[in-house]
Amino acid sequence: MGQKKNKPVSRRDFIKTAGTAALAVGVGAHIIVPGRASAQQKTLKILQWNHFVPGYDKWFHNTYIKEWGEKNNTKVIVDNIGLAGLNSRAAAEVSAQKGHDLFLFLWPAPVYEDQVIDHREIYEECERKYGKAIDLAIRSTYNPKTKKYYGFSDSYVPDPINYRKDLWDDVGMFPDTWDDIRVGGGKIKKKHGIPVGIGLASEIDTNMALRAIMYSFGSSVHDAESKPVLKSENTLEAIKFVKALHKEAMTDEVFTWDASSNNRFMLSGKGSLALNAISITRTGENKKIPVTDNIWLAKAAKGPVRRIGLEHVMDVYVIWKFAENIEGAKQFLIDYVGNFRSGFLASEFYNFPCFPKTVPDFKTLISKDSKAKPPDKYKVLEDVLDWATNVGYPGYANAAIDEVFSTWVISTMFAQAAAGKMTPKDALNQADKEVRRIFKKWRDRGKI
């Protein structure tokens, strides 16, 4: 009786019981594009998030799926939901064995491997048509153990450094290395009272930024063979660095953050640096916030071992095994990749292509943006593939990596040390124990 409000299990079961009728509950915009009425007309149901850039959804709904639907004699239905609801929705659809033909995750979803088709064919067809996919896409959708592609990644979102050029110029520094960030950030904080903002909370941006620091310090959760290797001198150094960074250049607000906090942080003028997608500057440009012109982008910072950053969002489409229109879904993805240049423009450079050749004039486009001041603000992203990697680096994303990510093991480790609740060593030991436990669980299940 006490458990009836419990989310994880009962929602799933409720839907399982009530069947597909319930799937419609909670779906926001429900857009149906009527094609020509015809007896043979097929239906393709897509579920994806409310895109950060509203213009993208407008293009997708009003232009792209309309044209595609007419061309393929298919009625395309798109449901949009908030990003926080994606996992619950996926769990519900799997439980009910009914749902959408295409489901867009914003991160790799290896745990659903048994529930999805092998997406190999789509990659092969796309590579044949549009050239090679980037490594980042493969690493976020491929399980080397089972040799199965458990998703298809059309695009990703870079996670560059956003910094206040005026403030950094004022102290005569540039955030090129993590040590620059610590020292320069400290100087700015001392001089202007404006801190650096690398999250130390249970939220997705924190998860990304801290992994970027780990990787650049030569540390990682697992290695290329999916063995847990968190416990290392490199990780300890990374923890100590974050502790120092917090002490010298940040304030306690980073413990309070949610996924949108660093946007507010930068746009309110109360931050000197953050790691985020280009959403900060895009919001500033669209809302004409004065400080925006002083927020510049920089490639990922260099650590003691390498210069590396993460993708901010990894778009991963999956086609359920139980989808009703598998062929249509495959075709949709292949065609979508072929039209990616329009998507890239509609998303205002938010979605970057996983098949680079689909946007041949990529470098020209981003070096001359109509909204940005200066217009080449986004040019720094042109070599993003040289420094962006996936969650799960240097190996592949997998179910254990996913659980470590979702249960905030890494952010808790860093935060506990930075807050002085634990020594860096103890925090590392605790996290390592947890990581090993999670890896063992999934290894026992034969998934890694």
Next chain:
Amino acid sequence: MAIVEARNIRKYFGEVRAVDGVNLATREGEFLVLLGPSGCGKTTLLRMIAGLEKPSAGEIVIGAQVVNSLPPRARKIAMVFQSYALYPHMRVFNNIAFPLKAQGVPKKARKEKVEWAAAMFGIERLLDRKPRELSGGERQRVALARALVREPDVFLLDEPLSNLDAKLRTAARYELQQFQKRIGTTTIYVTHDQVEAMGLGDRIAVMNEGKLRQMGMPQEVYDEPADTFVASFLGSPPMNMVERNNDIVGFRPEHLLPTEVHGTSEHLVTFQFHLSRVEHLGAGRLLYGLLGAPFADQKVIANLASNVMIVFQPGMSYTFAVKTANLKFFDRATGLRIEPRPL
């Protein structure tokens, strides 16, 4: 012990005048009954004396002190409610001990007092029970014991017998009276039952529509009612009221007797009595009928004791009479008592 006084007390609930200027004072150690029909303001008056309601105007005086601004607990009163208002979650012992606790009486003294009060009402064996395990009569005694235990200056009783069955009520009435005489505490007792009022009260205060109609000893109020309301409210069956010119003539049913039953030496007024119905009550008979001229067709009742052996036939006419001294005269317009006048 104390004298309780109400000085020009008024209580308005919005437009409703529950108590409308009452002046009254008890005597030391007196058992005063507030009598009236429901809604006459008697309970409201009692609650104002207790401090549970604030008067809209006027003063309440207890023991020569104006107590209007004092809370109930500072008025040295005890009250017994119609529902008894026993604390349902406490054992009888704790119910009785509660007022003592509130006064800060030490534990040992408390126990002695509770036992004394329980002994007064013969409920020693009930002390460990919860109120819901008691009969109506037992609850009433517990309520009385709780009121007694703090030895108040004034007892206020709000229809404490109305929840008892008829047989028990008579016994309880007697006990209550004996108890009050023994401890001699000024007591104000509210009831709508005139039998109770007659039996219990040293004096009766009759109220109607928020006003005090008459105050006096039971017999006085019964025999010499101040107005038609008091006359008709006391007595069962009520006083016969017949109209004559601008007056109302009243006489009690037990005074309307066949002429031959009256002694010859008295001044009598005779009536023609057309008998319509006879009710046998065991202890006597009630005769319903109409008067003849000059009170043509006015309904009256005669109450005959069982020692009157005459046989009466419905439908027949008889000659009945009332002693002149037993006729009461009232003004037809105001209802107030007026001087006797010849018929």
Next chain:
Amino acid sequence: MTVLRSTVLGARLIRLRDDEHWLGRLMLAPAIAYIALLIGFPFFLALYYSVSDITVGGRTMSYVGLRNFLAIVQNPTFIMALKNTLTFAFVSQILVLILANVLAQALMKDFRGKWVVRFLILLPWVAPISLGSIGWLWMFDSIYSVINWTLQAVGILDHNTRIMWLGKPALAMASVITVHVWRLLPLATVILIAGLSSVPQDIHDAAAVDGAGFWRHHFQITIPLVAPIMTVAVLFGFVFAFTDMIVIYVLTRGGPYNSTQVLASLAFFTGIDGGDLAEGAAISLFLFPLLVAAAFAFLHLARRVEVT
């Protein structure tokens, strides 16, 4: 033949209509179906999951006994979440109880504008909790906190100091408890008002005449008399506090560093986001025996102090 059959059927229907036994069952059926489908079924499925190795992406599962339970008790995060859950539940319930008492007492009195106050107090209950929590999220925001702004405006905080409501373990716990109390207070208050109005006025009058002051009156008369119904409010509150995670999910997601992580939120992160449905079920069911015991104890207590 058909005519005959239909009359027989009609007669049967009439008999059924007059048969309280069967009619009663028929009328109860929807409620029982509702409980079975929406409460019973998920609950037993959760029980089943908790002793299996199912994942969120799995259709097959095998029995693993108590392995999930053994695994979670060795997990420091789980132990922390367990402690947090107890703190969260007990502190919030004590506060709810005290405040609901004060509010209910106040609302029993007649005063001008009472309905406005009643309406305002009931508002948190009718507003969707997720929206309410988002409102609080803004009040606790690190930059735009209206609480900090107010404190600065009245000079309690200097202009450069900002309290990080959700950034320190104790403050964050206090914040989520505050929101939870804010949310549950209306229900508890309404329940208590119902309890208070069921106490006869005579009893209050008797206590007043018997000399009880405010505190004695409140603690020796009023509280014991509304205790049974108060127990119901507390039981509801506990079940909510133990099983609900919306407030925590919106405000902290268990942070900072798991200091507000409770069992319900941890179960969600492990079971749905993390994909290990079996372990999530085990986490969420861990307190179930305790809750059942508490429910029994409370209901027993309620019956014992019941008054005529």
